[in-house]
Amino acid sequence: xxxxxxxxxxxxxxxxxxxxxxxxxxxxxxxxxxxxxxxxxxxxxxxxxxxxxxxxxxxxxxxxxxxxxxxxxxxxxxxxxxxxxxxxxxxxxxxxxxxxxxxxxxxxxxxxxxxxxxxxxxxxxxxxxxxxxxxxxxxxxxxxxxxxxxxxxxxxxxxxxxxxxxxxxxxxxxxxxxxxxxxxxxxxxxxxxxxxxxxxxxxxxxxxxxxxxxxxxxxxxxxxxxxxxxxxxxxxxxxxxxxxxxxxxxxxxxxxx
Ligand code: NI
Numbered sequence: 001x002x003x004x005x006x007x008x009x010x011x012x013x014x015x016x017x018x019x020x021x022x023x024x025x026x027x028x029x030x031x032x033x034x035x036x037x038x039x040x041x042x043x044x045x046x047x048x049x050x051x052x053x054x055x056x057x058x059x060x061x062x063x064x065x066x067x068x069x070x071x072x073x074x075x076x077x078x079x080x081x082x083x084x085x086x087x088x089x090x091x092x093x094x095x096x097x098x099x100x101x102x103x104x105x106x107x108x109x110x111x112x113x114x115x116x117x118x119x120x121x122x123x124x125x126x127x128x129x130x131x132x133x134x135x136x137x138x139x140x141x142x143x144x145x146x147x148x149x150x151x152x153x154x155x156x157x158x159x160x161x162x163x164x165x166x167x168x169x170x171x172x173x174x175x176x177x178x179x180x181x182x183x184x185x186x187x188x189x190x191x192x193x194x195x196x197x198x199x200x201x202x203x204x205x206x207x208x209x210x211x212x213x214x215x216x217x218x219x220x221x222x223x224x225x226x227x228x229x230x231x232x233x234x235x236x237x238x239x240x241x242x243x244x245x246x247x248x249x250x251x252x253x254x255x256x257x
Contacts, residue, residue, distance in 0.1 A: 001031030002226070002241055003248040004219035006092075006126065006153050006173055006201035009035050009056070010045035013205035013216055021218055022053060029241075030219040031055060034252060036092050036126055036153075038063035040074055043081050050086035057252065059089040059126050064096040067110040075113065082121055088252045090118035091126025092153055095139075098131040111139060119145040124251055126153050126173075133157045137164065144168065149251055154203055159189045166197055171251055173201045176209035176217060178228045190232045199251060200225050200244045 014021060025033065035050070036059045037043030046058040060081040062070055070078075081087060093114040095107050118125045125148050129136040140150065152165055153173035162172060172193055177183050190198065200222050202208075208217035209224040226237040226244070233240070248254070 001245055002029050002219065002222050003032045003034075003200070003245050003254075004030060004202050004204075004222060005034050005151070005199040005244075005248045005251070006036050006175070007033050007204045007219060008038065008042070008206075009033065009204070010042050010049060011205050022056075025219050026055065028220040028223075030222065031245075032057065032248070032254065033219055034059060034088065034248075036089075037061050037081075038092055039066040040069050040078065043078065047081055047084055047087065050084070057086050057088045057254065058084075059091040060084075060087050061089075061091040061093045061114055061126065062110065063092050063128055064094055064107045064111065065099050065101040067106055068102050070110050070113075075117075078114075079117055079121075082117065082123060088254065089124040089126055090114055090121075090148075092128040093125065094128035095132035095136050096128065096130045097135075104135070108135065108139065112143060115139070115143045115145075115148070118148045119143070122147040124149045124151070124253070126151055128153055130156065133161060137161065140165075140168070140170075151199055151251060153201060154207070155186065155189060158185055159192050162189045162193060166193060171197050171199050171247065173199050173203075174229060175201045175203050175225060176207040176213070176221065178232075179209035179224055180213065181210075187232055190229055195229075195233055195235070195240070195243050196247060198229065198244055199248055200229070200240075
């Protein structure tokens with residue numbers, strides 16, 4: 001089966017036809033979706049989706065753009081959501097110096113707090129990092145915890161830095177960008193990385209692969225991502241789907257069904 005390791009089906013882009021899209025996924029071999037929280041509100045919506053659909057699991061976390069909403073009280077609430085039955089990871093958390101909606105010090109503070117929360121609860125972590133390569137690496141090295149596997153979602157940095165993350169035991173999240181002609185660094189990264197450390201993700205509604213670039217994305221498009229990874233690794237799309245399913249199960253600790 002195809003596992004979408006990172007999606008945002010709670011996004012308003014799906015308000016018109018969410019049910020229809022979600023129900024159609026299983027007919028297209030998408031067996032499991034991890035819906036990822038990005039704010040307090042979307043974490044709440046994520047928990048609701050996991051309760052409504054058997055094939056949806058969730059991650060609870062606050063994205064760097066949204067950490068202004070965190071305080072001791074709301075952080076306590078977030079911790080409680082992590083204990084919900086189908087919440088399998090903390091995320092997405094990290095640093096974003098591209099949008100820079102919150103200042104760097106505040107971003108770092110809540111990134112570290114959420115990483116330590118994952119450490120305390122021994123949960124996997126989904127990291128978002130944009131234009132913040134050095135600070136992200138520094139924090140992840142300082143806070144390294146062998147009980148919390150880490151995926152660098154929508155990996156966008158150099159192959160050299162990917163090598164460093166791989167040596168730390170981390171996973172790389174690969175999505176629609178791998179099908180873009182100009183994604184030279186990412187293609188080099190995927191060629192170099194062991195396929196056992198790759199997770200397929202949509203980040204939908206964003207980042208649709210070619211031939212749907214610019215349109216609303218959904219998990220059915222992961223077939224194009226599997227094909228693109230397969231081309232780079234000398235594997236068939238089927239083999240990529242099989243291996244990345246195992247990777248996602250190992251990473252999120254999802255039992256075989
Ligand atoms: Ni995301």
